[in-house]
Amino acid sequence: MKHRVLQRLPNRETIAKNRWLRWLGAGLHHHRLWHMSRRGVSLGMALGMFFAFLAPVAQIPLSAAASVAFKANLPVALASTFVTNPFTYAPVYWAAWRVGGYILGHDSTFEPFEDPLHETATASSPPILSSAWIAALPSRLAAVGRPLLLGLLVFAFGFSVISYLTVNWLWILGVRIKRRRRLSAAAAVKAALTTPFA
Helix, strand or coil: CHHHHHHHCCCHHHHHHCCCCHHHHHHHHCHHHCCCCHHHHHHHHHHHHHHHHHCCCCHHHHHHHHHHHHCCCHHHHHHHHHHCCCCCHHHHHHHHHHHHHHHHCCCCCCCCCCCCEECCCCCCCCCEECHHHHHCHHHHHHHHHHHHHHHHHHHHHHHHHHHHHHHHHHHHHHHHHHHHHHHHHHHHHHHHHHCCCC
16 A cells, blocks of 8 residues: 555656756755655645645645755655645635634624625616625625634644644554564464474
8 A cells, every 4th residue: 555655646756847846956855855754754744734724825835845844755745735626625715714703703604705696676687796795895805814814724733733643643553563463473483383293
């Protein structure tokens, strides 16, 4: 399974040629950025998750720069930023807005963009945008901004900590399972060697 995961991660050549990452220069060549260690992988995952939720743009350059600064696993950091993508942006941002609104104590029934259309006087003419709705748009955007930013901060810190702890736990668990298997195999060989032949 580890080899399948490694095959899906971006390799050193691809990252070095990326036009958004070339500005990091020699920093991309540090050996710890490519080493599959528990600390490097868990920190890379945490950094990728952090910028995936916090930054709507430039997630890859930001996570790469942070990986170089903290000597985290660079391919893992870059790959984990794709947890937010064009398919997940809408539900993630809606959930972040609701979480931020809940923390700030906003009314949970508030919908910032509700009823934008207004029926005109004649039934035959199409509905148009309400002038009152257009006039209130700046204040509605401001009302969305604070809860959304707070929710994204909560998601960024929360998911980065959860991913860091989860990768650490899975790594330690995997090492313990391998160790037990080796000990069991060694005990079985020892028992077979010490058992007298009939």
